[in-house]
Amino acid sequence: LAKTTQPISMDSYEGQEVNITCSHNNIATNDYITWYQQFPSQGPRFIIQGYKTKVTNEVASLFIPADRKSSTLSLPRVSLSDTAVYYCLAPFGNEKLTFGTGTRLTIIP
Amino acid sequence: ETGVTQTPRHLVMGMTNKKSLKCEQHLGHNAMYWYKQSAKKPLELMFVYSLEERVENNSVPSRFSPECPNSSHLFLHLHTLQPEDSALYLCASSQGTSGGTYEQYFGPGTRLTVT
Numbered sequence: 001l002a003k004t005t006q007p008i009s010m011d012s013y014e015g016q017e018v019n020i021t022c023s024h025n026n027i028a029t030n031d032y033i034t035w036y037q038q039f040p041s042q043g044p045r046f047i048i049q050g051y052k053t054k055v056t057n058e059v060a061s062l063f064i065p066a067d068r069k070s071s072t073l074s075l076p077r078v079s080l081s082d083t084a085v086y087y088c089l090a091p092f093g094n095e096k097l098t099f100g101t102g103t104r105l106t107i108i109p
Numbered sequence: 110e111t112g113v114t115q116t117p118r119h120l121v122m123g124m125t126n127k128k129s130l131k132c133e134q135h136l137g138h139n140a141m142y143w144y145k146q147s148a149k150k151p152l153e154l155m156f157v158y159s160l161e162e163r164v165e166n167n168s169v170p171s172r173f174s175p176e177c178p179n180s181s182h183l184f185l186h187l188h189t190l191q192p193e194d195s196a197l198y199l200c201a202s203s204q205g206t207s208g209g210t211y212e213q214y215f216g217p218g219t220r221l222t223v224t
Binding site: 032043045049091097100 | 113144151152154197199200201207210212213214215216217218220
């Protein structure tokens, strides 16, 4: 299992770009990096997934350097509704998803 | 209904009661999951079903009994629970069980309180 490490919490002001970095030093060749978002008392929701370089969708961007030992989730111009816990996962092959403690992002008005 | 639904949304039960949680997915997926999330703790994977067959049981006490009658429905039968079992119970589904390949879709959860 590729162990991931991410900050426990982050604060940001509305309208700012937020970057959450996750390290996964022992990521395997076939692993994809996946991010989920969870609001209080709700189930997690898939945000984005990537293998290398950059992936962008309507919600976020994911930057993965060439060595793939880390990745950065970028949320453009955050709003109060982006306050949530963000999980970085890198399951190994057929392994099931293992959610850590995630990063608790608080957006300040 | 679309996505993954769970009933009931809230449940209060005594330690001697028997109750069941229900999950239904309308996505045509082959895999379903039960997770437990206690206050301020990470999600814990409890059970995994693939094509109605249990493929994983993460050392869950026998007072939790899952049932998957078909690929769209998943139940969690509860009996003689303890107060420490109070938590948010989440159901999820995905097309396959490979975590790195298949996105999981979660239901809204059942908030369980054991008194």
